[in-house]
Amino acid sequence: MSPGETLIEVRNATKHFPISKGIVFKRNVGAVRAVDGVSFEVRAGETLGIVGETGCGKSTTARLITRLLDVTSGEVLFEGRDITKLKGPDLKAIRREMQMIFQDPYSSLNPRKTVGAIIADPFVIHGLETGPGERKKRVQELMDRVGLNPEHYNRYPHEFSGGQRQRIGVARALALKPKLIIADEPVSALDVSIQAQILNLLRELQREFGLTMIFIAHDLAVVRHMCDRVAVMYLGKIVEMAPSDTLYTLPRHRYTGALLSAVPVADPDLAQRERHLLGGDVPSPANPPEGCRFHPRCSHAGPICATDEPALTDMGGGTVAACHFPIAEDEVGDLLPVARGSERL
Amino acid sequence: MTVESTTGTLLSVEDLRVDFPTFDGVVHAVDGVSYTLEHGATLGIVGESGSGKTVGALTLIGLTRTQGAEVSGRIMFDGRDLLTVSKDELRHIRGNEIAMIFQDPLSSLHPQFRVGSQIVEAMRIHRSITRSAARVRAMELLELVGIPDPRRRVDQYPHEFSGGMRQRVMIAMALANEPKLLIADEPTTALDVTVQAQILALLERLRRELGMAIIMITHDLGVVAQIADRIAVMYAGRIVEAADSRRLFGVPQHPYTWGLLRSIPTLDGPRGVELLPIPGRPPSLIHPPSGCHFHPRCAYALPSHSTIDPVLAMSDAEAPSHLSACLLDQGQRAAAWAALKSGGTPEQARQAAGIADIAVPVPEAEIAG
Numbered sequence: 061m062s063p064g065e066t067l068i069e070v071r072n073a074t075k076h077f078p079i080s081k082g083i084v085f086k087r088n089v090g091a092v093r094a095v096d097g098v099s100f101e102v103r104a105g106e107t108l109g110i111v112g113e114t115g116c117g118k119s120t121t122a123r124l125i126t127r128l129l130d131v132t133s134g135e136v137l138f139e140g141r142d143i144t145k146l147k148g149p150d151l152k153a154i155r156r157e158m159q160m161i162f163q164d165p166y167s168s169l170n171p172r173k174t175v176g177a178i179i180a181d182p183f184v185i186h187g188l189e190t191g192p193g194e195r196k197k198r199v200q201e202l203m204d205r206v207g208l209n210p211e212h213y214n215r216y217p218h219e220f221s222g223g224q225r226q227r228i229g230v231a232r233a234l235a236l237k238p239k240l241i242i243a244d245e246p247v248s249a250l251d252v253s254i255q256a257q258i259l260n261l262l263r264e265l266q267r268e269f270g271l272t273m274i275f276i277a278h279d280l281a282v283v284r285h286m287c288d289r290v291a292v293m294y295l296g297k298i299v300e301m302a303p304s305d306t307l308y309t310l311p312r313h314r315y316t317g318a319l320l321s322a323v324p325v326a327d328p329d330l331a332q333r334e335r336h337l338l339g340g341d342v343p344s345p346a347n348p349p350e351g352c353r354f355h356p357r358c359s360h361a362g363p364i365c366a367t368d369e370p371a372l373t374d375m376g377g378g379t380v381a382a383c384h385f386p387i388a389e390d391e392v393g394d395l396l397p398v399a400r401g402s403e404r405l
Numbered sequence: 406m407t408v409e410s411t412t413g414t415l416l417s418v419e420d421l422r423v424d425f426p427t428f429d430g431v432v433h434a435v436d437g438v439s440y441t442l443e444h445g446a447t448l449g450i451v452g453e454s455g456s457g458k459t460v461g462a463l464t465l466i467g468l469t470r471t472q473g474a475e476v477s478g479r480i481m482f483d484g485r486d487l488l489t490v491s492k493d494e495l496r497h498i499r500g501n502e503i504a505m506i507f508q509d510p511l512s513s514l515h516p517q518f519r520v521g522s523q524i525v526e527a528m529r530i531h532r533s534i535t536r537s538a539a540r541v542r543a544m545e546l547l548e549l550v551g552i553p554d555p556r557r558r559v560d561q562y563p564h565e566f567s568g569g570m571r572q573r574v575m576i577a578m579a580l581a582n583e584p585k586l587l588i589a590d591e592p593t594t595a596l597d598v599t600v601q602a603q604i605l606a607l608l609e610r611l612r613r614e615l616g617m618a619i620i621m622i623t624h625d626l627g628v629v630a631q632i633a634d635r636i637a638v639m640y641a642g643r644i645v646e647a648a649d650s651r652r653l654f655g656v657p658q659h660p661y662t663w664g665l666l667r668s669i670p671t672l673d674g675p676r677g678v679e680l681l682p683i684p685g686r687p688p689s690l691i692h693p694p695s696g697c698h699f700h701p702r703c704a705y706a707l708p709s710h711s712t713i714d715p716v717l718a719m720s721d722a723e724a725p726s727h728l729s730a731c732l733l734d735q736g737q738r739a740a741a742w743a744a745l746k747s748g749g750t751p752e753q754a755r756q757a758a759g760i761a762d763i764a765v766p767v768p769e770a771e772i773a774g
Contacts, residue, residue: 252626278598320672323627323672324598338599
């Protein structure tokens with residue numbers, strides 16, 4: 061697959077988790093609409109970021125793509141083929157092509173297995189590298205590549221620091237040379253000085269292996285650093301999707317604007333000012349608001365927002381956003397710390 | 406540090422040391438920390454995990470006493486040394502004059518009691534107040550911290566609150582007895598950015614309105630930039646740099662601070678440039694490195710730095726309150742930071758500081774994190 065072709069396409073995917081009541085006779089009384097009609101595509105070689113607050117459905121989306129969860133409706137096309145119905149050997153084959161890196165390097169590694177065995181697991185599962193000593197050799201190559209000492213092959217996860225454990229997770233994800241890596245909050249459990257090491261490693265590896273990546277995080281600055289395009293999710297829907305450079309200089313959806321405005325900036329001169337605080341909390345995805353899901357928290361909501369759900373529309377410059385009253389260009393300066401910074405200069 | 410007529414020193418920590426004897430050796434969790442805090446001021450303490458920032462704060466309110474810690478130094482709070490006061494007096498100070506809020510509000514609240522009764526209990530422990538009066542006050546407090554509909558909320562259980570609302574309940578409980586000092590240990594780390602912004606704004610408003618001092622402990626430089634007047638950067642149990650907020654971000658003096666500032670991606674810098682991580686990882690607190698504790702990870706360390714232990718001292722005669730513990734001289738530091746700030750690599754910064762030709766022995770094992 062050459063760069064620029066669509067590797068993965070998600071079409072109107074939904075995932076509803078039933079809420080049941082009763083002990084003996086269970087009946088469904090509703091559904092948590094974790095992902096509620098999400099569509100996007102990722103081209104080969106690019107990095108798509110997904111940002112949003114807790115409960116917006118970003119991790120569920122990742123699990124739908126890797127088939128760790130099954131969609132309620134909709135399609136996930138991998139290289140043009142719908143993978144939502146695959147079973148048995150077909151499913152196993154497709155899973156070779158996509159791997160995940162998880163948030164918590166403590167709970168995502170089996171404490172009773174050696175690092176060598178953890179990284180060799182993908183080979184065992186798929187029956188690869190069966191020759192004598194081949195697996196060990198491949199594992200040690202991988203360890204070396206991600207910056208671990210290959211001699212630590214027989215050590216256990218508890219003997220490693222958080223950053224090193226995350227390197228183990230990266231090595232395991234790379235073992236099968238997948239086409240797609242889904243990194244779900246890969247650095248949020250790490251210390252600041254270690255974060256940068258892992259982010260740099262991921263970028264290096266992406267260039268080296270031509271990986272396509274879906275990068276999920278709540279840290280907007282990290283996503284900006286890593287991603288070519290960014291999708292912003294709110295309550296199970298994508299509310300805005302744009303190239304990174306555009307999204308961070310000219311956000312169009314009110315929610316994106318509020319998110320960017322809320323990021324604390326490591327610069328006291330920009331910090332000392334009244335900010336556009338978003339009130340309230342994210343509503344329950346079991347009972348999302350009518351109309352635009354963001355309207356109860358939105359400072360610009362009009363009557364139409366409470367009744368009509370806005371569709372994702374092209375805002376120019378590669379941005380699509382679902383907002384009845386998108387942010388205008390002349391408002392941005394007032395909203396974003398970054399824009400204020402450039403005024404100051 | 407500005408000292409106004411109505412303010413004065415509220416807290417003064419002098420050479421605080423906290424050691425934990427363990428099976429493997431003595432962990433020097435806090436290794437000679439000194440700072441002062443004025444009435445109504447906000448001090449930010451920044452550091453990575455294991456830098457001693459939390460242990461130092463817990464020691465302030467005596468929570469390390471029972472854990473077999475060996476504590477020395479002085480903690481003068483309002484004229485009393487918190488390290489020598491009796492258990493009873495400490496219990497009176499804790500929750501009354503000094504309150505603390507923690508990172509995870511769910512595990513800090515009792516799940517089986519209504520939030521109102523937990524706030525009422527916090528008040529009735531410290532003052533004689535009737536249950537009904539305390540309940541009215543609890544509702545006022547909930548309103549003060551921005552919880553809508555406090556009449557209804559006061560009788561709900563913690564699980565009925567969202568993460569941000571629970572942290573507000575914790576803050577309400579901490580404020581119950583009008584403390585002079587609020588210690589906030591990573592209060593927003595578990596929260597989403599929009600909620601984090603709300604909580605930070607709330608703390609700032611309360612500090613202004615109630616005149617209490619705040620110690621904000623966090624690993625997030627953005628958060629301290631937002632809220633702190635003065636910032637102390639901790640590394641391996643020590644303060645390596647302390648300065649007013651503007652100076653710390655404007656003219657940082659310590660290579661570790663430079664490393665922190667250059668290793669975080671920003672919202673406005675050029676996209677696609679490599680981040681400059683700090684190589685290696687935080688040192689063992691049982692056997693800290695010799696000399697300057699940071700020298701094994703420092704790009705500007707000279708051979709002598711592995712033997713000389715720097716002291717926290719004034720680094721610039723024009724800003725006497727800006728302290729740093731670095732062995733480079735002021736000119737070298739200024740040149741190196743200027744190079745780093747304009748996007749240079751550590752190598753270029755070494756050139757600028759004129760120390761590029763001096764070989765630095767960086768142990769191989771320390772390089773990979």
